[in-house]
Amino acid sequence: MKKQIGIVEDDPNIGNIVSAYLKKEGFDVSLSQSAEAAWTLWETNPPDMWILDIMLPGMDGYEFCKRVRQSSEIPIIIISAKDEEIDKILGLELGGDDYMTKPFSPRELVARVKRLFKRTQATASSSDSEGEKVSAGPLVIDLNERLVFWYDEEIEMTTKEFDLLTLFAEHPNRAYSREELLYKVWGSDYFGSDRAVDDLVKRLRKKLPEVTLETVWGYGYRLRSEED
Incomplete structure (x- = not known):
């Protein structure tokens, strides 16, 4: 079955070009x-992925992304003329899986679409094969439902918060460098600053103050298990 991609772009020229490239690669597209x-x-007819501009009339892309993430983990690629680091970090924190700044190559966008679909499918297969839950003391992570619990209390997580916490919980006491975390959580095609890692760890510490996310000075972070 063909994958359907929803494009949200108020510039008809950009929207039509992206749509044409994606259709040429066999995707169904809604603009x-x-x-x-x-x-x-x-x-009414949710797509399998969103390609989302930020500066839109009415509701902006940030708000749209936030609303989608309240009920779905559908892949989202953000495309925007906003190229400041803070804009990229905000877009990724709100649930974007990738961020491209305008102007961009439509061929590169298509490549990122394919890579993201492939990575999403691999993650789903991995979750099915490794079991439904990961535990680290009172912390319980439901991989299939993408839910996090501290004892019996559900803790709301953004997509990147969930992915980073799961990585730590699956490998307690292992120290990860910031570069490793960027690669594993944001993907090999993310070229932003490692400040994104620091900010995400800070958010996890605020949401789960009882979980020991240690700073490995000059290197990165690790989750310290309760047994140590």
Whole structure:
């Protein structure tokens, strides 16, 4: 079955070019010029991936991304003329899986779409084969439902928070460098600053203050198990 991709882009030239390249690669494409129109599509015929602009009329891309993430882990690629590091970090923290700045190569976008679909499918297969839950003391992570519990209390997580916490919990006491964490959580095609790692760890510490996420000075981070 063909994968369906929803494009949210208010510039018709960019939207039509991206749409044409994706259709040429065998994808079904739906093009919306506002987040409100895309939300209607989401409620009636949700796609398998969103390609989302940030600066949109009405509801902006950040808000749209945030709303989608409240109920779904669908892959999201953000495309935007906003190229400041803080913009990229915000987009990724709100649930974006990738971030491309304009102008960009449509061929590179297609390559990233394929890579993200492949990575998403591999993650799903890995979760099925390794079991449904990962535990680290009172911390319980449901891989299939993508839920996090501290004792019996559910802790809300963004996509990247969940992925980073799961990586730590699956390998307690292992120290990861910031570069490793960027590669494993953000992907090999992310070229932003490792400040994204520091910020995400800070958010996890705030949400789970009882979990010991240690700083390995000059290197990175690790989750210290309760047994040590």
